[in-house]
Amino acid sequence: MTSNPYPLGLRLHGRRVVVVGGGTVATRRVPALLDAGADVLLVAPELTPALRARADAGRLRWVPRRFVPEDLDGAWLVQVAVDDPMAAASVSAVAAERRIFCVRADDRTAATAWTPAVTRHGPVTVAVLGGGDPHRAMTVRDAVRDLLAVRLAPAGAAAAPSGGHGASAVPPGQAGAAAAPPGGLGAGVTEAGVTGGRQVGRVALVGAGPGDPELITVKGWRLLTEADVVVADRLVPGLLLDELRPDVELVDASKIPYGPSRAQEEINQILVDRALAGAFVVRLKGGDPYVFGRGGEELLACAAAGVPVTVVPGVTSSIAAPAAAGIPVTHRGVAHEFTVVSGHLAPDAPASLVRWDALAGLHGTLVILMGLKNLAAITATLIAHGRSPQTPAAVVQEATTGTQRVLRSTLDAVAADVLTAEVRPPAVVVVGDVVNTLDG
Numbered sequence: 001m002t003s004n005p006y007p008l009g010l011r012l013h014g015r016r017v018v019v020v021g022g023g024t025v026a027t028r029r030v031p032a033l034l035d036a037g038a039d040v041l042l043v044a045p046e047l048t049p050a051l052r053a054r055a056d057a058g059r060l061r062w063v064p065r066r067f068v069p070e071d072l073d074g075a076w077l078v079q080v081a082v083d084d085p086m087a088a089a090s091v092s093a094v095a096a097e098r099r100i101f102c103v104r105a106d107d108r109t110a111a112t113a114w115t116p117a118v119t120r121h122g123p124v125t126v127a128v129l130g131g132g133d134p135h136r137a138m139t140v141r142d143a144v145r146d147l148l149a150v151r152l153a154p155a156g157a158a159a160a161p162s163g164g165h166g167a168s169a170v171p172p173g174q175a176g177a178a179a180a181p182p183g184g185l186g187a188g189v190t191e192a193g194v195t196g197g198r199q200v201g202r203v204a205l206v207g208a209g210p211g212d213p214e215l216i217t218v219k220g221w222r223l224l225t226e227a228d229v230v231v232a233d234r235l236v237p238g239l240l241l242d243e244l245r246p247d248v249e250l251v252d253a254s255k256i257p258y259g260p261s262r263a264q265e266e267i268n269q270i271l272v273d274r275a276l277a278g279a280f281v282v283r284l285k286g287g288d289p290y291v292f293g294r295g296g297e298e299l300l301a302c303a304a305a306g307v308p309v310t311v312v313p314g315v316t317s318s319i320a321a322p323a324a325a326g327i328p329v330t331h332r333g334v335a336h337e338f339t340v341v342s343g344h345l346a347p348d349a350p351a352s353l354v355r356w357d358a359l360a361g362l363h364g365t366l367v368i369l370m371g372l373k374n375l376a377a378i379t380a381t382l383i384a385h386g387r388s389p390q391t392p393a394a395v396v397q398e399a400t401t402g403t404q405r406v407l408r409s410t411l412d413a414v415a416a417d418v419l420t421a422e423v424r425p426p427a428v429v430v431v432g433d434v435v436n437t438l439d440g
């Protein structure tokens with residue numbers, strides 16, 4: 001007759017946890033301990049390469065020998081991850097004597113603590129104990145994870161339950177601190193949520209990926225499901241917006257009138273106003289927010305207004321569009337660099353910041369965004385400054401979507417070929433030997 005276990009969430013930050021054993025069990029257990037901030041002491045004559053790497057990186061302390069009782073000095077918890085039952089029993093005997101909870105991989109009936117099967121969902125941790133049966137725990141855990149994943153999967157529109165905050169168990173206002181990346185966001189970004197006694201919301205600048213709705217990050221998708229207001233770009237995959245809760249305010253940034261600079265001010269103002277009114281605002285941007293996405297301007301505007309900002313990087317079209325066309329931006333022995341450049345301004349435009357002459361001298365891969373309009377001038381400039389006219393070139397239109405098109409050509413012909421084939425934006429131009437590397 002055994003009693004039920006008593007569940008706890010151990011706050012291990014800075015607290016000593018001793019792991020005895022350096023094999024596969026320890027390899028699986030140690031990352032979660034480090035994630036919890038534990039001060040891990042690993043006692044084992046030998047380590048797996050993965051554990052060795054963490055020890056070398058200074059993430060944990062390794063004592064390269066067998067266990068001695070003094071290893072438990074100062075420990076709050078011990079995890080026994082050795083096969084040898086005699087050795088395991090001696091560790092747990094010392095632990096019991098010192099009233100330190102002891103998890104045993106070799107014999108859970110002899111353990112004083114059990115590790116649950118876990119699934120994590122942003123700030124929420126779901127831990128399942130199977131009443132002594134780890135398989136049952138994992139089965140239940142998998143079912144819970146699948147339930148949460150239904151809400152996480154952009155492609156599963158039909159299966160997703162609609163309405164309500166659902167799996168986002170933490171209200172947006174509280175999720176703020178957990179969602180903020182460690183190390184802060186730089187100048188002027190406040191962590192506090194209150195200004196002048198009023199509850200301030202927050203803004204997340206989220207990269208939506210290049211086009212395929214499944215190419216948003218897990219974190220970006222979670223924040224999107226938690227948003228009160230979504231401000232979306234033209235290039236954002238429409239399917240992502242299909243699944244927003246009906247009560248979410250959707251602002252289509254591409255419909256904002258005025259010219260580009262006035263429109264940007266207007267967007268900044270919307271982000272700040274809504275956040276100051278207490279909303280959780282997701283600014284959803286195509287690709288990565290900081291790659292020709294004006295994410296920096298929006299961050300500065302929010303920071304200036306005292307609005308906390310989280311930045312969630314995205315899969316950028318500058319790498320994903322070539323990849324979707326079977327072109328690796330680097331390849332061993334072919335290209336040891338890739339340069340991403342905006343073709344928005346013509347090479348001879350006074351405001352251009354790009355040294356096209358210098359780019360012409362590089363051997364590596366050149367990825368040009370927003371380059372269709374000026375492609376003839378760009379390619380002519382590259383050739384004039386020494387890049388071979390025969391350099392392979394490709395254009396990828398609407399990459400990673402159902403309407404993706406790929407055109408292959410050479411540097412001297414690509415501009416004309418684009419006109420003939422009527423390639424339209426959004427498109428990425430790739431120049432370099434990598435274009436043909438995976439062919440044939």
Ligand code: SAH
Nearest residue numbers: 287288291316317369370398399426427428
């Ligand atoms: N922040 C975005 C880029 C914004 S600039 C990112 O990281 O991807 C807009 C340019 O990105 C377009 O003119 C085009 O050159 C490129 N682009 C964006 N999405 C694309 C797609 N699905 N296929 C091809 N090019 C794309």
